[in-house]
Amino acid sequence: MLRVADLDYELPESAIAAEPASPRDSARLMVVDRAAGRIDHLHVRDLPALLRPGDLLVRNTTCVLPARFCGVRTDTGGKAEGLYLHDVASPADDAAPRCRVLLKMRRHALGARVALFDRTGADSGVSLELLSRAESEEADADSGAWIVRVHGPHADWLARVGLTPLPPYILGARRRAGLGVADERDRADYQTVFAAEPAEARARPEHGSVAAPTAGLHFTPDLLGRVTAAGAALADVVLHVGLGTFKPVEAEFVEQHPMHAEWCTVPRQTADSIDAARAARGRIVGIGTTASRTLESFASTDDMRAAVSRVTRLLITPGYRFRHIDALLTNFHLPRSTLMAMVAALLPGGAAQLRDLYAEALGRGYRFYSYGDAMLIV
Structure with missing residues (x-):
């Protein structure tokens, strides 16, 4: 079992991003190559050069509500x-x-x-x-x-x-920096460029999120075009991010945490794209923990086609065997969180390696949390 204390780290307030990078894909990117044991420091705009023909990038198209x-x-x-x-x-x-x-x-x-x-x-x-x-x-x-x-x-x-539901840590970072809240700008910034607008702003649970799928915020239309020009494909899932994403882990061990429920769906076309990528020996790259957790909530592509939608309470910790995800693009997350536990599960060195990566990111001036920089684990 994983002690929550093993996911703790000291984060200076100055490292919390109060505003997003502009343009979006100018955010910094720490690339962790597990096979080579190498770390490179690039930018999100460099992502197409890191992909192979046949790779499939899976994105979460949920829409953030003005909640x-x-x-x-x-x-x-x-x-x-x-x-x-x-x-x-x-x-x-x-x-x-x-x-x-x-x-x-x-x-x-x-x-x-x-x-x-x-x-x-x-x-x-x-x-x-x-x-x-x-x-x-x-x-x-x-x-x-x-x-x-x-x-x-x-x-x-x-x-x-309704106003943009920015996380409290962004609002706090802005207060400390003497910055105001510009809701019109945040309505655009805190929404992915590929978000599917809900049919109405007054939504049922299956219609939108109260927090952004933050890894997706780094993409621009130009970057998406260059991804496909590099021979990779794009596929969509939906996981509507609920309030539980902000709930801290208060148990001694992460596995004792009562995981929150979130509604998710995998279209049949995405299941077909996953099978096609496997046939082409391509990698399945999750754009963020929400897209990745959605795929991992289904046992197989046949399960995706049969169920389409479900409520997931999946908690991923080190030792978990990933069914679908081969690589992950993700932001730098809050300490002592289930999101950190999921990222640690992809690393051969688990939580200890993740803490070392976060320490290196802090030493190099990376920006953390929703509007911050990104990490790519391949």
Whole structure:
């Protein structure tokens, strides 16, 4: 078993990226060649030169929802902020939408209302009424959630009031750097160029994410074109990133962690592409942990074709035998996280080797977390 302490490391606040690289593919890239035992320091734009004809890159096309919102209590005037999680069913005699949200305010009370601001900070005309405490989901990742009724103009209400759900560490890094929050820019920056827009902004759980699949943020349309020009192919999966992705591992051993649930799907065409890549002796390269975890949640391509979609709670730790993934493009992750455990599972030296790689990255000035630089393990 893997001790959580073995995934710990010291990260100076200055190493947390407050803003993305511009252009996206100018981010730095640490290339870890396991067979050669070599480390190279390049840029994401150099990726096509590292690929072989027949390789298949698998990307997560989930769309990040504008899930964060701000407002005030209508009775006290106290500030409130929250995170939209998903819709819930309304009674047949109630036309008002209901949804599950996390709410941060001084005191919660049944029947209280929160008047929401629009994206400019003005009154949106939309308010949320607290109906009941929600039963916990995602292995208690959203404990403290509420079921609320939406009052006011219902159509596309989240699109009008919702802000980009940037992780707290990015917001904190910006405060320390004296930077503001430019939501219009983040709406583009915190979305992959290949994200599939949901049919509506007010989404059910299978329609969007509350966090970005961050490895995919490095790609530009030009880079995708150069990847295919190099003889590699692209395939899509969907895993909608839930609140549990931010849940820290609090157990002594990672395997004791109650893994959160996330909805994922593998289209039949992607299963066919995997079989074609195997026939051509190409590698399956996961663009990020979410795309990789999606593939690994299916026993085989036949399983993908049979099931198509499922809810996964797969936890990958060192010793895991990968069924599909041969290489991984990923960012530098939070300490003591299940994401670090998954990356360590790809390395022959496990968590100890990963800590050494992170230490080298820090020594060379790499930027960490969602808007940071990347690592390619081949």
